[in-house]
Amino acid sequence: xxxxxxxxxxxxxxxxxxxxxxxxxxxxxxxxxxxxxxxxxxxxxxxxxxxxxxxxxxxxxxxxxxxxxxxxxxxxxxxxxxxxxxxxxxxxxxxxxxxxxxxxxxxxxxxxxxxxxxxxxxxxxxxxxxxxxxxxxxxxx
Numbered sequence: 805x806x807x808x809x810x811x812x813x814x815x816x817x818x819x820x821x822x823x824x825x826x827x828x829x830x831x832x833x834x835x836x837x838x839x840x841x842x843x844x845x846x847x848x849x850x851x852x853x854x855x856x857x858x859x860x861x862x863x864x865x866x867x868x869x870x871x872x873x874x875x876x877x878x879x880x881x882x883x884x885x886x887x888x889x890x891x892x893x894x895x896x897x898x899x900x901x902x903x904x905x906x907x908x909x910x911x912x913x914x915x916x917x918x919x920x921x922x923x924x925x926x927x928x929x930x931x932x933x934x935x936x937x938x939x940x941x942x943x944x945x
Contacts, residue, residue: 836878837927841935847925848873852941854915868915868941872925885927892922892938899928915943 833842850871857865874887889898915921922940926933 836875837883837929837932837934839933839935844875844878845937846875846878846927846934847937848875849937849939852939854917854941854944866915866917866943868921868943870923870939870941872939874927883929885929888926888928888933890924890926890936892924893919917943917945919943 833840835841836843836846850873852868852870854866854868856863857867874885876883879885886899890896891898920940920942922938924936924938926936928934
């Protein structure tokens with residue numbers, strides 16, 4: 805029994821010598837997939853507009869469109885993601901797959917002139933969401 809204790813003591817001392825500095829989670833903010841990311845915007849607003857949709861020459865709807873760009877150059881190569889958009893005004897969620905071009909216009913129907921419409925854009929990678937980028941557009945007549 806004493807022999808086992810003498811063997812465990814050097815092993816324990818040897819392993820404790822490999823201890824690295826403590827990790828500070830607050831300083832880990834450079835990964836774009838991390839919700840606490842503080843680098844350049846992963847999702848950028850390219851343009852926004854309000855337009856009237858016509859059918860048969862008659863106005864049938866007014867929509868707000870925001871064109872966004874996903875900075876895939878900030879992501880690890882071959883990252884599979886889905887675009888996850890929340891209309892802040894109502895909480896409605898739009899879940900787009902990465903096979904949909906990320907810069908494609910996203911029309912949101914039945915807007916009221918003069919009202920601000922805010923959208924939170926996030927990427928869903930596997931089962932996690934990235935930090936949200938919020939962009940607001942005021943519906944113009």
